[in-house]
Amino acid sequence: MTDPDAPTNLTASALRQASTSEATADDLTEDAATLRQLAEDLRGKFDGDTPAIAEAWAELAAGLDDLAAAGEMQVAANRRIAAGWT
Secondary structure, eight states, X not given: OXXXXXXXXXXXXXXXXXXXXXXXXXXXXXXXXXXXXXXXXXXXXTTTSOHHHHHHHHHHHHHHHHHHHHHHHHHHHHHHHHHHXX
């Protein structure tokens, strides 16, 4: 007789999906932190340049912040997906 508590193929698949979603979330968390650090490093670094150059670098820093925020939203979504699989 089959053990009713043994994981089924569907359960095993769900656990793999949850694990993958969590791993992706972890990677995205690291990426977002890196982007935020790059943005911080850029801020103020080029203030001595012409206003146009300083503004361009500030815009790049803001864009990196936006990318980090998008990554953090994806992290939240991946964690919800992982929770849904388990």
